[in-house]
Amino acid sequence: MLQIRNLRVSVDGQKILRGVNLDIQPGSLHAIMGPNGSGKSTLASILAGRDGYEIEAGSITYHGQDLLEMDPEIRAREGIFLAFQYPVEVPGVTTMYFMREALNAVRKHRGKEELSAGDFLRLARQKIKPLGMEAGMLKRAVNEGFSGGEKKRSEIFQMSMLEPTLGILDETDSGLDIDALQVVADGVNALRSPDRAFVVITHYQRLLNHIVPDYVHVLGDGRIVRSGDKTLALELERRGYSWIVPASGQAAAAGA
Amino acid sequence: MPAGIASASLYLERFSDLLDRTAGEPSWLRQRRERAMERFLSMGVPTARNEEYKYTDLSALAGGERLLGLQQPGLAAIPPAYVGDDAKAVWFGEGLAVAGFAQAGVRVMSLREALLAEPSLLEEHLGTIAVPDQHALCALNTAFFPEAAVVMVEPGTLAKEPVHLMFGDGMGGRHPRVLIVAGRSSSVRIVETYSGAGSFWRNAVTEIRATANARVEHCRAQFESTNAYHTGVLQGLQDRDSYIGSFSFSFGAKVARNDIGTRLDGTGCECSLDGLYAVRDSQHVDHHTAIDHAAAHCNSHQLYKGVLDGNTRGVFNGKIFVRRDAQKTDAVQSNKNLLLSDKAEVNTKPQLEIDANDVRCTHGATIGQLDATAAFYLRSRGISAADARNMLTYAFAADALDRVRVKPVRHHFKSLLLARFAREDG
Numbered sequence: 217m218l219q220i221r222n223l224r225v226s227v228d229g230q231k232i233l234r235g236v237n238l239d240i241q242p243g244s245l246h247a248i249m250g251p252n253g254s255g256k257s258t259l260a261s262i263l264a265g266r267d268g269y270e271i272e273a274g275s276i277t278y279h280g281q282d283l284l285e286m287d288p289e290i291r292a293r294e295g296i297f298l299a300f301q302y303p304v305e306v307p308g309v310t311t312m313y314f315m316r317e318a319l320n321a322v323r324k325h326r327g328k329e330e331l332s333a334g335d336f337l338r339l340a341r342q343k344i345k346p347l348g349m350e351a352g353m354l355k356r357a358v359n360e361g362f363s364g365g366e367k368k369r370s371e372i373f374q375m376s377m378l379e380p381t382l383g384i385l386d387e388t389d390s391g392l393d394i395d396a397l398q399v400v401a402d403g404v405n406a407l408r409s410p411d412r413a414f415v416v417i418t419h420y421q422r423l424l425n426h427i428v429p430d431y432v433h434v435l436g437d438g439r440i441v442r443s444g445d446k447t448l449a450l451e452l453e454r455r456g457y458s459w460i461v462p463a464s465g466q467a468a469a470a471g472a
Numbered sequence: 473m474p475a476g477i478a479s480a481s482l483y484l485e486r487f488s489d490l491l492d493r494t495a496g497e498p499s500w501l502r503q504r505r506e507r508a509m510e511r512f513l514s515m516g517v518p519t520a521r522n523e524e525y526k527y528t529d530l531s532a533l534a535g536g537e538r539l540l541g542l543q544q545p546g547l548a549a550i551p552p553a554y555v556g557d558d559a560k561a562v563w564f565g566e567g568l569a570v571a572g573f574a575q576a577g578v579r580v581m582s583l584r585e586a587l588l589a590e591p592s593l594l595e596e597h598l599g600t601i602a603v604p605d606q607h608a609l610c611a612l613n614t615a616f617f618p619e620a621a622v623v624m625v626e627p628g629t630l631a632k633e634p635v636h637l638m639f640g641d642g643m644g645g646r647h648p649r650v651l652i653v654a655g656r657s658s659s660v661r662i663v664e665t666y667s668g669a670g671s672f673w674r675n676a677v678t679e680i681r682a683t684a685n686a687r688v689e690h691c692r693a694q695f696e697s698t699n700a701y702h703t704g705v706l707q708g709l710q711d712r713d714s715y716i717g718s719f720s721f722s723f724g725a726k727v728a729r730n731d732i733g734t735r736l737d738g739t740g741c742e743c744s745l746d747g748l749y750a751v752r753d754s755q756h757v758d759h760h761t762a763i764d765h766a767a768a769h770c771n772s773h774q775l776y777k778g779v780l781d782g783n784t785r786g787v788f789n790g791k792i793f794v795r796r797d798a799q800k801t802d803a804v805q806s807n808k809n810l811l812l813s814d815k816a817e818v819n820t821k822p823q824l825e826i827d828a829n830d831v832r833c834t835h836g837a838t839i840g841q842l843d844a845t846a847a848f849y850l851r852s853r854g855i856s857a858a859d860a861r862n863m864l865t866y867a868f869a870a871d872a873l874d875r876v877r878v879k880p881v882r883h884h885f886k887s888l889l890l891a892r893f894a895r896e897d898g
Contacts (some may be wrong), residue, residue, distance in 0.1 A: 308867025
């Protein structure tokens with residue numbers, strides 16, 4: 217589904233990613249962990265198509281297409297969804313209006329009929345309920361005045377509406393209490409299917425008790441320095457990162 | 473600067489014609505016209521040398537010949553009557569036509585009708601609220617207005633339906649005039665629309681008197697041709713416990729200058745002066761507001777928002793006067809601008825003169841561009857760059873538009889706004 221090859225990225229002349237390689241198959245869930253500043257969020261942003269990064273080398277192929285050539289909205293319509301680490305407040309635009317526009321743009325692209333207002337509302341109410349949010353939230357401006365937990369749940373709501381092929385969660389667990397974490401995890405688990413893949417970026421192993429990964433990768437100093445299964449996350453929780461990621465300077469020679 | 477010789481003689485000639493045409497007018501009105509004419513001749517059309525017109529030079533209107541060259545508003549179609557089926561639309565031709573207007577407690581009259589029906593009310597208000605002495609363009613209108621729309625709301629009347637005064641297609645002439653008098657404890661909503669094709673200069677004056685406990689919600693929308701000059705004055709005078717809400721929607725004209733003000737003359741008054749200007753290409757739009765807090769315990773709110781594209785310039789100048797006796801004044805002013813182009817420019821300036829010591833006056837101004845992070849967020853959900861831009865532009869203007877109290881008008885403004893800045897190219 218997605219192949220990242222030797223991806224090298226810099227921002228303002230500073231090298232952030234120094235040759236990332238990653239293959240993602242349909243149905244799989246990859247956790248990407250790593251210390252602060254290791255490039256996790258940069259990788260997420262690049263996948264979603266955010267401006268401001270210089271791709272120095274490498275490629276990303278998504279369903280056989282060059283992902284880096286696609287505009288962000290095309291990526292979204294082709295099935296990529298990024299749950300933002302810091303969801304953006306958009307005063308003046310209601311969640312309802314925003315999601316209907318987004319969903320219909322996506323549906324149109326996928327050759328489906330646009331949803332009528334009534335069908336959209338029924339669907340939205342059905343999707344929002346398990347996330348423990350009131351339907352009234354749909355009438356509020358996008359993320360405006362939302363608590364941290366509400367913002368993250370809203371991201372999961374949007375994801376469940378747009379039904380992506382590749383869901384990327386950028387530190388969606390950060391700052392959540394255990395109840396909210398469970399709600400978010402349930403939302404993600406409900407979406408897991410054989411043709412849908414996830415990349416879960418997190419700083420904490422805790423999330424992976426609730427969303428069980430097939431693979432765990434450790435990003436250090438701009439490269440994937442180790443890959444393993446879920447036991448790697450537990451080991452990281454116990455031992456920290458220092459044994460595989462040097463505190464400063466160069467990445468460990470031992471890659472996986 | 474006084475009017476030049478050529479234009480002065482032209483104006484005098486026209487004024488003499490007008491006096492002939494309006495020979496039947498009462499002497500108080502003729503005196504007011506003559507005094508206004510004198511004031512105009514001594515002041516002339518304002519140019520950039522006048523501090524109040526620093527950014528809006530109207531000298532193109534000063535030459536008599538140029539003035540004659542500017543046509544009456546042209547014959548383009550009137551925008552559809554979007555105020556809604558319930559609204560009572562009134563069209564103003566040169567001679568003023570009233571189209572099927574009937575609403576209990578609300579009278580819309582021509583100048584002639586009003587002079588017959590309410591001579592003393594007219595003498596009390598017409599030309600005394602918007603005072604021409606210091607304002608050349610108000611003076612010019614006062615000297616020359618051929619007709620007037622006079623709206624009288626009987627005391628205690630709560631008018632359900634808005635009154636729509638339409639000035640388009642040569643209606644109301646070059647100097648449209650409106651007088652609104654809201655009787656004690658009455659309530660009324662009034663929408664004025666100004667449109668027209670071709671190149672012309674329209675110089676409109678509206679006066680509003682809100683008597684004790686009256687409530688007037690006024691909306692003035694201007695979508696004239698981008699070859700037109702629009703100058704407009706809106707002046708309110710408020711008795712105790714009254715409310716005037718003004719919304720200025722400035723969308724058309726090559727150059728638009730609006731002077732909007734009200735005097736809070738009794739305790740417990742409130743006013744909201746709000747507006748939205750949305751311009752593109754090389755349009756120029758200027759709002760000067762002036763709120764005169766003359767009595768204690770009054771509140772004023774101002775929210776003016778601007779969306780500027782292309783090579784446009786926007787000007788906002790907000791004066792707030794708080795007189796010595798106006799204790800417990802609460803005045804809030806905000807001007808926010810969204811620039812959609814690198815070449816658009818805004819000059820914004822609050823001007824507070826406070827002589828009382830127990831007051832709260834706040835003001836703020838912002839000039840910004842579309843939020844790139846928000847645009848990316850919307851696009852990352854599948855929304856096109858063009859749609860994201862439209863959504864954010866509309867979102868910027870939405871809280872100002874919310875202050876338009878007549879729903880169909882609000883929706884009309886919204887659709888105009890979205891159509892104006894829509895870009896298909898992304």
